[in-house]
Amino acid sequence: MQIHPVRLSPGDDLRVAVEGLLSQHASHAAFVVQGVGSLSVAQLRFAGAETPTELRGDLEILTLTGSVSPDGAHLHMSVSDAQGSVFGGHVARGCTVRTTAELLLVLLPGHRFSRELDASTGYAELQIRNAPG
Numbered sequence: 410m411q412i413h414p415v416r417l418s419p420g421d422d423l424r425v426a427v428e429g430l431l432s433q434h435a436s437h438a439a440f441v442v443q444g445v446g447s448l449s450v451a452q453l454r455f456a457g458a459e460t461p462t463e464l465r466g467d468l469e470i471l472t473l474t475g476s477v478s479p480d481g482a483h484l485h486m487s488v489s490d491a492q493g494s495v496f497g498g499h500v501a502r503g504c505t506v507r508t509t510a511e512l513l514l515v516l517l518p519g520h521r522f523s524r525e526l527d528a529s530t531g532y533a534e535l536q537i538r539n540a541p542g
Contacts, residue, residue: 411516416509423448423473424482424503430514431477433483437540438520441484444473446510453498456534470487470510475500476535477514478522483492483535 413434417426428539431439448468452461469489475484486504487497519540 411518412513413516415512415514417512419444419505419506419508419513421506421510422502423450423486423506423510424484424500424502426506426510427477427484427512427514427526428482429524431479434516435515436518437479438517438522438537439477440515441473441477442513442515443483444470444486444512446470446511447507448488448504448510450462450503451486451496452503453486453488453496454501455496455498458498461499461503462496463503464488464490464496467507472497473500473510473512476522478524478535479507480522480524480533483524 451464454461471487473486484500486500489495521538521540523536524533525536
């Protein structure tokens with residue numbers, strides 16, 4: 410296991426940046442175990458929804474976690490707005506960092522993650538394999 414603290418900058422797309430970290434570290438399996446920071450735009454797909462909902466304004470990241478594979482990330486996040494209302498769901502592209510996002514990325518060099526269609530759920534689900542070597 411390799412632990413990497415990461416800081417994203419204003420204007421970064423949160424999901425795109427997290428997915429890029431995997432290839433930057435030449436890894437095939439990782440987890441974001443925590444994240445805090447702020448967003449100006451959040452794109453969250455709520456439970457059961459087909460498309461993300463866009464939230465705009467001064468948003469605080471309360472939690473951020475999920476798996477990252479070469480096929481993409483499966484991230485969940487909760488954010489609060491300026492009135493303290495909390496929203497959470499699946500992180501889509503288009504979440505824009507406002508001032509900072511601080512993440513703890515854990516690389517798993519002994520594993521290979523992929524996302525493959527699971528007939529029982531109808532979704533591309535995480536597949537975990539041992540890395541050769």
